[in-house]
Amino acid sequence: MFCFFLLNQKTIFVNNYKICYMKTFFLFFLLFCTLSAFSEDGYDLWLRYAPVENVNLQKTYRNQVKSIAFNANTPTLEAAKSELKTGLSKMLGFQPEFAEITNNTGNLIIGLPDNFEVIKENTGTEELNDISREGFILRQIENNNLIITSNTEIGLLYGVFRFLQIVQQELPLSGLNVVDSPKTQVRILNHWDNLNRTVERGYAGFSLWDWFRLPDVIDPRYIDYARANASIGINGTALTNVNANAQILTPVYLEKVKALADVFRPYGIKVYLTARFSAPIELDNLPVADPLDPLVQEWWKKKAAEIYSYIPDFGGFLVKADSEGQPGPHNYNRNHAEGANMLADAVAPYGGIVMWRAFVYDQHVPEDRTKQAYNEFMPVDGEFRENVILQVKNGPLDFQPREPFHPLFGGMEKTNIMPEFQITQEYLGFSTHLVYLAPLYEECLQSDTWTKGEGSTVAKAIDGSLFGQKLTGMAGVSNIGTDRNWTGHPFGQANWYAFGRLAWNPYLGSRKIADEWIKMTFTKNHAFVEPVTEMMLTSRETAVNYMTPLGLHHIMAAGHHHGPGPWVDGRRPDWTAVYYHRATSEEIGFDRTPGGSNAVGQYHQPVADKFGNIETCPEEYLLWFHRVPWDYRLKSGNTLWDEMAFRYNQGVNEALAMQESWNLLADYVDGQRFKYVQSLLEIQTKEAAWWRDACLLYFQTFSNMPIPDGVEKPVKTLEYFMGINELYMPGHH
Numbered sequence: 001m002f003c004f005f006l007l008n009q010k011t012i013f014v015n016n017y018k019i020c021y022m023k024t025f026f027l028f029f030l031l032f033c034t035l036s037a038f039s040e041d042g043y044d045l046w047l048r049y050a051p052v053e054n055v056n057l058q059k060t061y062r063n064q065v066k067s068i069a070f071n072a073n074t075p076t077l078e079a080a081k082s083e084l085k086t087g088l089s090k091m092l093g094f095q096p097e098f099a100e101i102t103n104n105t106g107n108l109i110i111g112l113p114d115n116f117e118v119i120k121e122n123t124g125t126e127e128l129n130d131i132s133r134e135g136f137i138l139r140q141i142e143n144n145n146l147i148i149t150s151n152t153e154i155g156l157l158y159g160v161f162r163f164l165q166i167v168q169q170e171l172p173l174s175g176l177n178v179v180d181s182p183k184t185q186v187r188i189l190n191h192w193d194n195l196n197r198t199v200e201r202g203y204a205g206f207s208l209w210d211w212f213r214l215p216d217v218i219d220p221r222y223i224d225y226a227r228a229n230a231s232i233g234i235n236g237t238a239l240t241n242v243n244a245n246a247q248i249l250t251p252v253y254l255e256k257v258k259a260l261a262d263v264f265r266p267y268g269i270k271v272y273l274t275a276r277f278s279a280p281i282e283l284d285n286l287p288v289a290d291p292l293d294p295l296v297q298e299w300w301k302k303k304a305a306e307i308y309s310y311i312p313d314f315g316g317f318l319v320k321a322d323s324e325g326q327p328g329p330h331n332y333n334r335n336h337a338e339g340a341n342m343l344a345d346a347v348a349p350y351g352g353i354v355m356w357r358a359f360v361y362d363q364h365v366p367e368d369r370t371k372q373a374y375n376e377f378m379p380v381d382g383e384f385r386e387n388v389i390l391q392v393k394n395g396p397l398d399f400q401p402r403e404p405f406h407p408l409f410g411g412m413e414k415t416n417i418m419p420e421f422q423i424t425q426e427y428l429g430f431s432t433h434l435v436y437l438a439p440l441y442e443e444c445l446q447s448d449t450w451t452k453g454e455g456s457t458v459a460k461a462i463d464g465s466l467f468g469q470k471l472t473g474m475a476g477v478s479n480i481g482t483d484r485n486w487t488g489h490p491f492g493q494a495n496w497y498a499f500g501r502l503a504w505n506p507y508l509g510s511r512k513i514a515d516e517w518i519k520m521t522f523t524k525n526h527a528f529v530e531p532v533t534e535m536m537l538t539s540r541e542t543a544v545n546y547m548t549p550l551g552l553h554h555i556m557a558a559g560h561h562h563g564p565g566p567w568v569d570g571r572r573p574d575w576t577a578v579y580y581h582r583a584t585s586e587e588i589g590f591d592r593t594p595g596g597s598n599a600v601g602q603y604h605q606p607v608a609d610k611f612g613n614i615e616t617c618p619e620e621y622l623l624w625f626h627r628v629p630w631d632y633r634l635k636s637g638n639t640l641w642d643e644m645a646f647r648y649n650q651g652v653n654e655a656l657a658m659q660e661s662w663n664l665l666a667d668y669v670d671g672q673r674f675k676y677v678q679s680l681l682e683i684q685t686k687e688a689a690w691w692r693d694a695c696l697l698y699f700q701t702f703s704n705m706p707i708p709d710g711v712e713k714p715v716k717t718l719e720y721f722m723g724i725n726e727l728y729m730p731g732h733h
């Protein structure tokens with residue numbers, strides 16, 4: 001195109017100046033159109049508002065929203081209105097008129113029930129009570145007019161976003177009747193962002209928070225961040241790394257935090273900070289940080305008052321204590337409840353909360369690492385303040401490609417408890433592997449704890465329906481950074497989206513979420529949506545296959561966690577791979593049955609028996625719970641060794657299949673995103689083979705069995721793989 005333009009220009013110049021000018025202009029115009037139609041950098045996420053593809057439907061929509069009645073006189077409502085304007089004009093190709101309600105059809109009426117009589121008449125008190133503070137109602141009423149209503153302005157904003165999403169997905173507005181509200185209260189991203197802008201386990205560039213230029217420079221990106229979050233109902237952000245730096249609590253930084261909080265407020269997003277337990281010592285030279293020491297308690301109360309003087313709606317603290325070198329109440333022989341309660345008392349007068357992490361383990365405790373959190377927290381169940389919520393990783397180890405659900409879900413009945421999922425792909429190929437994580441989240445949420453009989457799912461244990469907790473929530477460790485497309489991998493955006501949707505409603509299915517996301521992010525064309533949905537839905541299992549099939553875990557490279565490292569040894573045992581797979585020439589796996597560490601004993605019956613019995617243990621958790629002889633026959637009839645080899649190989653084949661499937665889709669995606677995903681899938685396939693070959697060669701030194709027919713034989717040697725030493729990996733310091 002560009003060459004054509006240059007050639008043409010040359011010939012035109014010798015002829016006539018005017019023609020040259022016009023032609024050049026026209027060619028520029030064409031060039032612009034071509035580029036804008038065929039290249040997208042992914043910045044717009046699922047908020048692209050592409051023109052409605054179905055022309056008839058577009059006409060119908062235009063008639064349905066000809067005139068919009070919406071008195072937007074606060075920052076939140078203005079944000080909603082501006083989103084609506086942008087969204088509708090881009091999708092429908094016309095500017096809807098904002099006016100009073102007309103007598104004709106085609107009115108979209110947006111407001112609280114008190115704002116418009118017609119809204120009051122068309123909503124029931126009961127349904128309004130049911131949707132509480134953040135829910136909304138979208139409804140087509142008589143005259144075919146449409147209403148968006150809620151009890152609060154934030155609910156209206158959420159309603160507007162949902163309305164726009166319906167149009168983005170080209171779903172009918174006729175007969176519209178959506179009554180929806182979030183099932184959890186605190187839906188929060190955790191940024192593991194350091195004050196120097198590096199991001200722990202971040203693979204999409206640097207931290208969005210430009211601390212150096214804040215509070216004066218407000219990067220427009222902060223607003224887009226808030227829009228994206230609000231569009232899926234995320235209402236909290238913990239700005240700083242859980243491996244905390246006390247400096248964030250000093251006035252210089254609080255000014256900056258305030259600036260961010262001011263940007264996020266209209267979008268219903270509260271700001272939270274990580275509290276370093278030893279902050280009183282580090283910032284003000286107190287001799288101790290003992291939670292029962294009145295001076296320490298006083299210090300935190302004053303600190304809370306100070307923070308609230310900057311940010312009146314500050315959300316509260318997120319704390320990692322007594323874990324991986326972080327200070328905590330154990331330093332003073334106090335327990336977690338005593339530590340958490342001290343902070344909770346400091347923020348309580350202002351309505352703040354404390355999210356206290358349960359990710360604790362100690363190399364000096366001889367107990368199986370996966371049991372330690374349960375052992376520490378169960379004895380203090382019921383001892384936490386009402387404004388404390390325990391934040392528990394989905395599984396008992398550490399965000400592995402697959403783990404059974406954490407036994408604290410369904411274990412702690414008298415404590416507020418929220419799951420923490422990792423959105424950033426620390427153990428799942430960083431931002432170069434396409435791994436759609438909704439199936440992982442869903443698997444955990446749908447696991448049955450059996451605490452109150454069958455159907456006591458994790459979802460019910462965390463949304464208050466099983467134990468009646470007053471404070472509920474869900475946290476996701478963010479995968480966002482300064483990369484232009486936010487998440488590094490364009491499909492990483494789906495994991496951010498999926499987290500938000502599941503935090504809002506933990507009962508949603510992965511397929512539905514994928515379908516929504518694909519349609520808004522790429523196209524509604526079935527020829528694209530169908531294969532991409534399949535790719536996404538199988539991608540997590542694919543990653544499990546080529547990384548850690550059959551319940552293997554923690555066999556990644558040390559430190560940065562990129563690539564395979566089943567041989568990792570020679571450091572504190574709970575940070576090695578050999579501690580977890582325990583391979584010998586006879587068998588492999590971690591015995592967590594009653595004969596072994598008895599981690600199964602932390603689950604309710606019949607789950608404990610099911611996991612504890614090699615015959616009934618689901619094969620995907622086999623080596624997590626059992627030591628299994630290499631020649632043990634699995635359900636497929638294959639020996640363990642053969643099955644392991646087949647699964648690794650299958651993972652590679654599936655990665656290849658994703659690549660092939662994507663290669664057929666060039667016609668439906670803009671060139672830029674198409675090519676980028678294509679290159680990333682190439683990396684993924686290569687790395688899948690790396691995992692397979694390295695792991696099979698290594699485990700073969702124990703099994704001493706041949707790699708079965710049908711499995712590609714490694715070309716390189718084990719020594720080669722063990723010699724790979726990747727330096728300067730992102731996200732690792």
Ligand code: GCW
Nearest residue numbers: 192200201242243320359398
């Ligand atoms: O998975 C591990 C990570 C650490 C992280 C820790 C945690 C923030 O490797 O980088 O520290 O989990 O969750 O606290």
